[in-house]
Amino acid sequence: MKNDIKIFSPATVANVACGFDVLGFCLDTIGDEMVIRKTDKKGIYITKIEGFDLPFETTLNVAGVSALAMYEALKPDCGFEIEIYKNIKPGSGIGSSAASAVGSVFGMNELLGRPYNKTELTQFAIKGEALASKCEHADNLAPAIFGGFTLVKSVSPLEILEIPSPKDLYATIIHPQIEIKTSEARAILPKEVPLQNAIKQWANFGSLIHGLHTSDYGLIQRSLHDVIVEPHRSKLIPHYEDVKKAVLQHGALGAGISGSGPAIFTLSKGLENAQNVKDAMESVYSKTGIVFEIHMTRINTEGIKVLEDRRLKTDNRKPTHTH
Amino acid sequence: MKNDIKIFSPATVANVACGFDVLGFCLDTIGDEMVIRKTDKKGIYITKIEGFDLPFETTLNVAGVSALAMYEALKPDCGFEIEIYKNIKPGSGIGSSAASAVGSVFGMNELLGRPYNKTELTQFAIKGEALASKCEHADNLAPAIFGGFTLVKSVSPLEILEIPSPKDLYATIIHPQIEIKTSEARAILPKEVPLQNAIKQWANFGSLIHGLHTSDYGLIQRSLHDVIVEPHRSKLIPHYEDVKKAVLQHGALGAGISGSGPAIFTLSKGLENAQNVKDAMESVYSKTGIVFEIHMTRINTEGIKVLEDRRLKTDNRKPTHTH
Numbered sequence: 001m002k003n004d005i006k007i008f009s010p011a012t013v014a015n016v017a018c019g020f021d022v023l024g025f026c027l028d029t030i031g032d033e034m035v036i037r038k039t040d041k042k043g044i045y046i047t048k049i050e051g052f053d054l055p056f057e058t059t060l061n062v063a064g065v066s067a068l069a070m071y072e073a074l075k076p077d078c079g080f081e082i083e084i085y086k087n088i089k090p091g092s093g094i095g096s097s098a099a100s101a102v103g104s105v106f107g108m109n110e111l112l113g114r115p116y117n118k119t120e121l122t123q124f125a126i127k128g129e130a131l132a133s134k135c136e137h138a139d140n141l142a143p144a145i146f147g148g149f150t151l152v153k154s155v156s157p158l159e160i161l162e163i164p165s166p167k168d169l170y171a172t173i174i175h176p177q178i179e180i181k182t183s184e185a186r187a188i189l190p191k192e193v194p195l196q197n198a199i200k201q202w203a204n205f206g207s208l209i210h211g212l213h214t215s216d217y218g219l220i221q222r223s224l225h226d227v228i229v230e231p232h233r234s235k236l237i238p239h240y241e242d243v244k245k246a247v248l249q250h251g252a253l254g255a256g257i258s259g260s261g262p263a264i265f266t267l268s269k270g271l272e273n274a275q276n277v278k279d280a281m282e283s284v285y286s287k288t289g290i291v292f293e294i295h296m297t298r299i300n301t302e303g304i305k306v307l308e309d310r311r312l313k314t315d316n317r318k319p320t321h322t323h
Numbered sequence: 324m325k326n327d328i329k330i331f332s333p334a335t336v337a338n339v340a341c342g343f344d345v346l347g348f349c350l351d352t353i354g355d356e357m358v359i360r361k362t363d364k365k366g367i368y369i370t371k372i373e374g375f376d377l378p379f380e381t382t383l384n385v386a387g388v389s390a391l392a393m394y395e396a397l398k399p400d401c402g403f404e405i406e407i408y409k410n411i412k413p414g415s416g417i418g419s420s421a422a423s424a425v426g427s428v429f430g431m432n433e434l435l436g437r438p439y440n441k442t443e444l445t446q447f448a449i450k451g452e453a454l455a456s457k458c459e460h461a462d463n464l465a466p467a468i469f470g471g472f473t474l475v476k477s478v479s480p481l482e483i484l485e486i487p488s489p490k491d492l493y494a495t496i497i498h499p500q501i502e503i504k505t506s507e508a509r510a511i512l513p514k515e516v517p518l519q520n521a522i523k524q525w526a527n528f529g530s531l532i533h534g535l536h537t538s539d540y541g542l543i544q545r546s547l548h549d550v551i552v553e554p555h556r557s558k559l560i561p562h563y564e565d566v567k568k569a570v571l572q573h574g575a576l577g578a579g580i581s582g583s584g585p586a587i588f589t590l591s592k593g594l595e596n597a598q599n600v601k602d603a604m605e606s607v608y609s610k611t612g613i614v615f616e617i618h619m620t621r622i623n624t625e626g627i628k629v630l631e632d633r634r635l636k637t638d639n640r641k642p643t644h645t646h
Contacts, residue, residue, distance in 0.1 A: 019529065020525075021522045021526075153526050153527070191517065191518060192518065193518050193521055194516075195514060203344075203477065207476045209529045209532040228518070
């Protein structure tokens with residue numbers, strides 16, 4: 001008996017400039033696909049992984065760990081199989097582990113008739129994300145689950161705010177195929193920062209939230225600055241300053257490090273600007289000899305979603321929920 | 324010939340919790356009155372000061388200095404007399420000098436047919452404010468001129484954002500009649516702050532801006548925290564913790580130091596809560612032997628305004644602008 005759904009779990013950008021550690025947004029054209037299958041046999045099993053070499057052992061796999069957290073909380077009278085079709089390269093800086101972590105719990109929740117709300121799902125996904133990043137945070141999970149822009153006000157207690165997303169906002173993201181060790185990206189952060197810089201950062205962050213609410217692209221542009229973290233972490237990304245300079249010259253509203261890198265995100269008003277920014281990125285990076293990928297996408301305001309609900313075919317009844 | 328207007332220049336709260344140095348709001352029931360008179364005789368003259376003992380010498384008076392900045396920029400073919408009826412005690416922490424600084428330039432601008440916009444008026448007022456506070460800042464000036472909540476995104480270039488003000492928001496402010504030296508309030512600030520605290524501060528500040536946009540009083544309450552400055556400056560205000568504890572117990576959404584103190588501001592939802600907060604403040608402070616004043620007011624969304632336009636009576640024509 002087939003009793004499964006296929007889902008799309010999107011890539012995300014966290015650490016959005018002045019919103020370091022709290023603001024993220026959701027991407028549209030890049031993400032993983034996963035199949036979550038309800039089984040009579042109890043337990044959580046990862047039955048297929050394609051795309052990248054990741055562990056099948058449930059307790060060692062991000063999607064498995066988040067699934068277990070939910071499974072142990074709910075104790076349902078069934079089990080689940082998880083198939084992972086991974087498109088987001090681990091370590092890219094666009095929420096690869098977050099996509100895995102939210103995919104399993106979102107899918108299970110759908111199959112079980114949605115016992116949990118989005119914040120509760122995020123709470124379970126945090127456990128999976130922690131396996132990958134060694135700390136509990138939700139800045140990629142929240143945009144993957146809620147879509148659009150999200151502000152993680154606090155992790156404990158978990159509080160996630162949905163910030164409006166102006167409709168003409170596009171993201172262009174370059175992912176240089178190099179590895180940045182998370183430990184190195186963390187170690188490079190200062191423990192203390194000048195008060196004057198911190199004030200600048202929250203002035204910009206408050207202004208960015210206001211700009212997103214009012215669809216004021218000029219203000220978004222003037223607010224997308226990070227005076228605290230970027231000066232340190234950008235050193236870990238080759239040609240960061242060249243890319244940033246080029247994209248700003250070609251109409252980007254702003255640019256910053258996506259997550260802890262190496263990906264660099266930009267935001268633009270309109271598709272044409274986003275395309276120009278893509279060309280500018282290509283022009284800089286094609287000269288470097290470093291392999292890279294570029295993603296260009298509107299902001300995904302929907303978040304994670306069901307692609308195919310195969311319960312229909314076997315159960316001969318309508319699902320109680322469609323996404 | 325009478326050719327003058329009488330204006331109301333409101334008191335303001337700056338350094339609103341997590342919005343330290345950038346967020347302020349405007350009060351309704353407390354402010355100065357000023358008369359600004361256009362004269363044939365050139366120059367800026369302060370002709371009357373009531374309420375507090377302040378210098379008549381134009382270059383030594385906050386209202387005079389801001390007036391001179393505008394006068395020298397515009398070089399009008401007339402002069403101005405300024406009468407100041409001061410109600411806001413200097414050094415209270417609710418924008419006494421800001422009220423003086425904006426009053427003169429606002430009044431002159433009205434009499435001259437509004438050659439300047441609100442941001443330009445703030446720019447002139449900064450010069451007056453600098454006389455009192457020894458540095459150029461606009462966190463009290465902006466709410467006095469624009470009304471409501473304002474975010475001073477940057478001082479140079481000057482950019483002021485008008486943040487929506489939920490209609491049921493009330494402020495209750497206690498002003499203990501003690502003096503805090505500005506120099507002391509500044510010296511007590513750390514030069515560097517822990518990155519983790521700075522992140523908390525901008526998470527709260529972004530959330531507060533979101534809460535003001537969405538009239539989410541619960542979120543406003545959960546966001547009105549200052550983990551950076553309050554722990555230091557609150558030591559300068561007697562019984563600060565007692566007042567804060569009491570007002571929060573009696574329904575205040577939050578409390579903080581107004582400006583650099585000694586005034587303590589609170590925000591409440593609705594008049595009844597604001598009244599309970601007032602009672603709680605009184606109850607704490609009446610036991611201390613320290614003389615105090617309490618102001619209870621809705622948020623003033625209009626800002627500085629003309630009370631009386633006496634040009635009508637003498638010119639026998641309608642003013643080209645009314646506020």
